[in-house]
Amino acid sequence: MSDWINKIKFNEKGLVPAIAQEIRTGKVLMLAWMNSEAVKKTLELGTAVYYSRSRDKLWVKGETSGQFQVLNDLRLDCDGDAILVLVEQKKDIACHTGRETCFYRSYEDNDWKELII
Template structure:
């Protein structure tokens, strides 16, 4: 397969592109991460989400520790070719390392505070050993 599809991505100066994981059935945004060229290529090759962890400086196969993998159902890119959207099936029901379904569990309230509004489905101590 030609790599023209990878060349079409508008990689930033660090060789990264933002990636949004969205539930393919409900449309709920589950998480945000970064991908480099290798992560995107491996995602396509395996059919499972692979990201680039900036803090670890390496590829990160989502669910490699937790078992909560993301099966990619559809892959899209935005109009500027600088954001990737993964429509996924979240295995295990949790995308967030806090044990919640989505990483976007904190809501802003008019009194100027953020508050967690989604429940912890599983204690992270029971997920990551």
């Protein structure tokens, strides 16, 4: 049996940061968290599954909104402490605000300015 899951360096809370990136455009969509169960479920289902720290449970991205993230590839960084989730974003909306990406604010003139994305 493979020990691939043990190569992931989860933090003291059993979580690892997961960066979702759109495979077709290369855009960074969001940062979420995964525990070992979320990683395994993502691979099993072929769609992104994250761990909600506020709700203390797993959530399938798009389960209620239809904005699923279909898994293309899962990558582990050089230190083993971050995961890149390469996905095809359904409905082109990743953020709960209704935007394509959660990274829609840019630092400018000592403030955060909303970008038109």
